[in-house]
Amino acid sequence: MIELIKFEIGKIFSKKVVWVLLLAVLWSMGSSIYRDARVLKFNNIKNKEQVQQIVAPYEGEVLTKERIKIREDYEKKLRKKDNLSPEEFVLSSILNFDYTLDIDPDYVIGDKEYKKSELKKDLDKLKQEGKTDTFTYKNMEYIYNLIDKKEAQTYHYKMEWNYGADFQRMAPFLSILVIVGIATIFSSDYQNNTASLVLSSKFGKNKLIISKILSSLVFSTIIFAFVNCVFLSYIALDKFKGWNQALNSLKYLEATPYNITVIQYYIRGLMFSFIGIILFTLLVMLISLLVKNNILSMLISLGIYSAPVFISSFMPTKQLAIIFRQLNLEELISVEALFRNTDTYNIFGTPVLYANLLVTISVILIPIVAYTIIHFGKKQAI
Known part of the structure; x- marks a missing residue:
């Protein structure tokens, strides 16, 4: 079994396009690091330690509308200057990136957007009307209780996390690597007319199918770790x-x-994204097994990843559009929207954040898809 797994992994990594994509990941992050260094040098800043020294007096400040307005006005004033000192550059751009936040954001609940105060007002109104047993009230109360626990926003230098933990930027690399690496794992055997020989061997009915599944999962784990480590280096x-x-x-x-x-966001994001990659890997394998054509397998796999968001634009109802836009693999692998949105689904009268629903569905689907691959793989071998 181990030799079969090594053989299958070797076949995947023998594809030049896989290495090209891995190099593209390195180039993407390397270019970002080089760009940042050039920007600092251009503005006569030695290194990021100097940046942190300049912003240090602002560390821990509680963000208020008045303070944010001061920072925004300062930035507008400096835009009129031709040459900025290192301190002026840092305070007008780097500091403001983490400082000028939305301290009273809108929360989407149902079809409406609410400020926190507006949400509390509508909750009190529903309570006075005796509608506390309705899903609308339960949903609004659930979201309000969540956001009411959040800490007041303070300034701290942390802008690198927006880039190093950019799951949305990593997702295309990961999905394309899975497609080019895995989409031909079964179909290539059929197109090369080696399937009948391989599947009739003593390993064909059982060990070969399992080895392909395990090797694909190992490959996906390796590329997932590689891509995330490269971005984490930032x-x-x-x-x-x-x-x-x-x-x-x-x-x-x-x-x-x-x-x-x-850091909790990053760790949970890694877990959610990895679940998405594992499920996507298994779905790509299943497509390869059933389609038996390399090009078609890759196209269908790409469609599974990217088509739901596109299809959502043509849905006849808003609710269907939301389902297609949210409950898909692209959302799960790219992660950020799962932590940014307050959308919920009515599950037996209980509001469930769509992030929790999507992750739960994906975890349930993983063994089901794996079993389906084994089932149809054995049937193909007969």
């Missing part, structure tokens, strides 16, 4: 500065319903 250069800060103080995630830290 944060490591700053010694993971800001890892213990509240998630709602991270740019673009101000409206998160979760009261967790940045």
Whole structure:
């Protein structure tokens, strides 16, 4: 079995396109690091330690509308200057990136957007009307209780986490690597007319199918670890500065319903994204087994990943559009929307965040798809 797994992994990594994509990941992050270094050098800044020294006096400040307005006005004023000092550059761009957050974000609940105060007002109104047993009330109360636990946003230098933990940027690399590496794992045997020989061997009916599944999962685990480590190196250069800060103080995630830290977000994000990659790997394998054509297998696999969001634009109802846009593998692998949105689903009268629903469905589907591959694989071998 081990020799079969090694053989299958060797076949996957023998594809030049896999190595090209892995190099593309290195180039993508390397170019970002080089760009940052050039920007700092252009503005006469020695290194990021100097940046952190400049912003140090602002560390821990509680963000208010007044303070944010001051920072925004300062940035507008400096835009009129031709040459900025190192301190002016840092305070007008790098500081403002983490400072000018949305401290009163909108939360989407049903078809409406609410500020926290508006949500509380509508909750009180429903309570006065005696509608506490309705799903609308339960849903609004559930979201309000979540966001009410969040900490007040404070300034801390942590902008590297927006890039190093950018799951949305990693997702295309991972999905394409899975497609080019796995989509031909069964179909190539049929197109090369080696399937009948292989499947009639003593390993054909059982061990070969299992070895292909295990080798594909090993490959996906390797590329997942590689891509995430490459991106994590960006944060490591700053010694993971800001890892213990509240998630709602991270740019673009101000409206998160979760009261967790940045590092907790990253760890959960890794788990969710990995679940998505494992499920996607198994689905790509199943397609390869059933289609028996390399090109068609790759196209269908790409469609499974990217088509749901596109199809959602043509759905006849808004609810169907939301389902297609949210409950798909692209959302799970790219992660960020799972932590940014407050959308819920009515599961037997109980509001469930769509992130929890999507992860649960995916975990349930993994053994089902694996069993389906084994089942149809054995039938193909007969």
